[in-house]
Amino acid sequence: MTPASGLTEFVRDAIDLQVQVDAIALGAVFALMAVGIGLVFGVMRLVNFAYGQLIMAGAFALAFASDHDWPVGVGIALCFAVVLALSLAMERVVFRPLRGQSAAVMLIATFAVAFLLQSIALLWFGPLGKTATSLVALNRPVSVGGVDIRKITIVAIVTAVVCLLLLVALLNRTSIGLHMRATAIDAQTARLLGVRANLVSTVSVLIAGALAAVVAVMLTVQFPTVTPTFALQETILVLAGVVVGGMTRLLSATLGGFLIGYVSGLLGGALPSSQSQYLPSFLFGLVILVLLVRPDGLFTRGRGLVERV
Amino acid sequence: MRARRAAVELLAPVALVVAAGLVGTVVSQTTQIYFVTALISVATVVAIYVFVGNSGVLSFGHISFFAVGVWAAGVLSIPEQEKPATMPYLFDFLSSTTVGNVPSLLVAAAVGGVFALLVGLPLMRLSGLAAGIATFAVLGITNNILRYYEKIGPGLNTFSSVPETTDLLQATVGALLVVVAAFAYQRSRLGRQLRATREDPAAARAVGVSIYRQRLASFALSGFLAGFAGGLYIHFIPINVDAVYLDLTFITLAMLVIGGSTSLWGAVIGALFVSALDSVLAEMEDGMTLLGRTIDVPSGSRIVVVSAVMALVLILRPSGLTGGREFSLASLGRLRPAEAK
Numbered sequence: 334m335t336p337a338s339g340l341t342e343f344v345r346d347a348i349d350l351q352v353q354v355d356a357i358a359l360g361a362v363f364a365l366m367a368v369g370i371g372l373v374f375g376v377m378r379l380v381n382f383a384y385g386q387l388i389m390a391g392a393f394a395l396a397f398a399s400d401h402d403w404p405v406g407v408g409i410a411l412c413f414a415v416v417l418a419l420s421l422a423m424e425r426v427v428f429r430p431l432r433g434q435s436a437a438v439m440l441i442a443t444f445a446v447a448f449l450l451q452s453i454a455l456l457w458f459g460p461l462g463k464t465a466t467s468l469v470a471l472n473r474p475v476s477v478g479g480v481d482i483r484k485i486t487i488v489a490i491v492t493a494v495v496c497l498l499l500l501v502a503l504l505n506r507t508s509i510g511l512h513m514r515a516t517a518i519d520a521q522t523a524r525l526l527g528v529r530a531n532l533v534s535t536v537s538v539l540i541a542g543a544l545a546a547v548v549a550v551m552l553t554v555q556f557p558t559v560t561p562t563f564a565l566q567e568t569i570l571v572l573a574g575v576v577v578g579g580m581t582r583l584l585s586a587t588l589g590g591f592l593i594g595y596v597s598g599l600l601g602g603a604l605p606s607s608q609s610q611y612l613p614s615f616l617f618g619l620v621i622l623v624l625l626v627r628p629d630g631l632f633t634r635g636r637g638l639v640e641r642v
Numbered sequence: 643m644r645a646r647r648a649a650v651e652l653l654a655p656v657a658l659v660v661a662a663g664l665v666g667t668v669v670s671q672t673t674q675i676y677f678v679t680a681l682i683s684v685a686t687v688v689a690i691y692v693f694v695g696n697s698g699v700l701s702f703g704h705i706s707f708f709a710v711g712v713w714a715a716g717v718l719s720i721p722e723q724e725k726p727a728t729m730p731y732l733f734d735f736l737s738s739t740t741v742g743n744v745p746s747l748l749v750a751a752a753v754g755g756v757f758a759l760l761v762g763l764p765l766m767r768l769s770g771l772a773a774g775i776a777t778f779a780v781l782g783i784t785n786n787i788l789r790y791y792e793k794i795g796p797g798l799n800t801f802s803s804v805p806e807t808t809d810l811l812q813a814t815v816g817a818l819l820v821v822v823a824a825f826a827y828q829r830s831r832l833g834r835q836l837r838a839t840r841e842d843p844a845a846a847r848a849v850g851v852s853i854y855r856q857r858l859a860s861f862a863l864s865g866f867l868a869g870f871a872g873g874l875y876i877h878f879i880p881i882n883v884d885a886v887y888l889d890l891t892f893i894t895l896a897m898l899v900i901g902g903s904t905s906l907w908g909a910v911i912g913a914l915f916v917s918a919l920d921s922v923l924a925e926m927e928d929g930m931t932l933l934g935r936t937i938d939v940p941s942g943s944r945i946v947v948v949s950a951v952m953a954l955v956l957i958l959r960p961s962g963l964t965g966g967r968e969f970s971l972a973s974l975g976r977l978r979p980a981e982a983k
Contacts, residue, residue: 427953434960437698437774438899440774441956442957444892445949448889448892452943455945456946572775573775573778576775613783613786617780617782621765621780624768625776
């Protein structure tokens with residue numbers, strides 16, 4: 334195969350409708366994760382590396398429910414309960430005492446939490462994990478205009494859009510949303526003006542947790558085998574995407590998350606299999622390139638502040 | 643007085659490493675393995691400290707330099723007739739070359755250093771979160787390539803037939819070399835300039851320090867030492883690509899942060915403390931007898947305890963066990979040295 338024909342083949346695969354829809358669906362799920370990470374970062378200036386382990390815990394809850402043949406609704410409720418309880422505990426035990434510490438200390442602390450949760454899961458469920466089968470019916474395709482689209486891709490896109498709209502409404506139309514935005518802009522001034530820091534951080538962690546539970550449901554449909562490293566690779570990519578997009582604003586972080594999901598879906602669907610094993614290298618290489626050109630993020634305006642004497 | 647304090651700052655970590663080496667000689671053969679592991683951890687963590695501690699910039703990428711050190715030393719020191727078994731697709735010049743113990747360690751260090759220099763050339767312009775994510779990306783790329791590119795190593799296979807030359811003596815000497823190099827660097831003109839940029843970037847620039855150059859020099863030295871530590875490791879235990887990825891990154895960063903990331907003393911203390919904890923837990927997983935009672939914990943609980951301890955130390959003492967300070971005799975007189983500012 335000559336390089337030229339390889340390239341045309343790549344482009345043909347990349348503009349294929351099937352690949353496009355799958356890539357957009359993956360981007361939508363990644364965007365939800367990006368919102369979860371970006372929201373907590375905005376309010377607390379904390380990069381939550383343990384976000385993926387929240388999703389992993391939710392996925393195990395779903396697997397547990399399907400193991401016991403509980404109805405789908407109960408499984409999803411259990412998933413939300415587990416993830417929300419864990420998020421709350423994380424906020425009280427780890428995030429809150431670390432408020433005001435340097436970003437590096439907080440990042441490494443959440444690194445520790447991530448490994449703690451992952452190793453607990455390993456002790457509890459073993460390296461092979463469990464299977465969540467109650468929702469696999471969503472993997473069946475429906476035919477839309479001659480293209481076979483799996484139901485889950487439609488569900489994922491619709492859910493992501495609904496979640497994002499709800500979040501925008503919450504942030505712009507409610508007083509707690511106003512408090513969260515105020516804290517994100519200037520935490521100290523917001524506190525002086527009577528914003529309750531603890532309440533705001535609790536609410537943002539809970540919203541991020543709810544999004545993690547949603548993502549857990551979506552991901553278990555596509556990848557029913559739940560292991561202790563479930564969603565780990567995805568979280569790393571989303572973190573990279575969020576930084577690439579620009580952490581300082583929720584919108585740019587979300588776009589960054591969507592973008593990296595979309596690109597990885599596209600490359601995964603269009604790269605020939607001999608090269609697709611190097612997909613992570615391509616993605617990480619892109620991440621480094623973008624960071625070098627725009628260290629403050631692709632979708633941010635202006636230059637970052639540089640302290641001058 | 644200053645010379646004496648400097649001597650104490652160097653001798654304390656050196657004495658600790660030598661002590662670990664000496665205690666290792668009197669214990670049983672199986673327990674000795676823990677001491678060798680701990681000493682290699684000291685070398686690795688101090689290597690990371692040279693960059694992260696002195697510059698204050700977080701790097702998740704150092705295990706890449708460790709990993710290329712493992713690959714370089716491992717591939718080059720497997721006997722020629724053994725190579726086709728685990729590494730059939732090797733480049734010709736790699737499959738036809740075999741070197742001894744010391745040369746392979748030097749090559750490992752050189753490869754680590756050159757790799758770090760090349761990676762650092764673009765990356766050292768970044769700082770903060772962007773630097774953290776970019777170094778993470780380097781780790782991801784390195785792991786991905788080592789995993790699948792079988793012309794430069796065993797790919798997914800485990801290294802086998804690497805001569806096991808890293809015994810207690812070699813591990814002790816190796817750890818000492820790294821500690822002395824780190825000390826010499828941080829006392830040098832370069833090291834002091836870099837530490838100045840850590841404390842106050844704006845002031846450091848104002849007196850003419852190039853943040854980029856200082857970070858790059860430190861990154862390359864750090865990669866050189868990490869590659870060396872990787873060479874020591876592959877001469878001790880046969881491993882595969884999964885052993886040099888996220889888990890090792892986590893545990894080495896944990897050691898550095900638990901000890902106190904801004905001092906050499908902290909790096910050594912952290913590495914030895916976490917290694918000791920890890921070894922005791924490993925023994926407990928196999929069932930350990932202590933004071934007539936058998937303690938038995940489920941296997942896999944090591945990482946649970948280590949990560950819980952790490953989170954606790956960060957919450958209670960964000961600057962680490964040593965408070966990020968070098969060892970000094972004066973601090974022994976006080977009850978709680980880290981409290982004194």
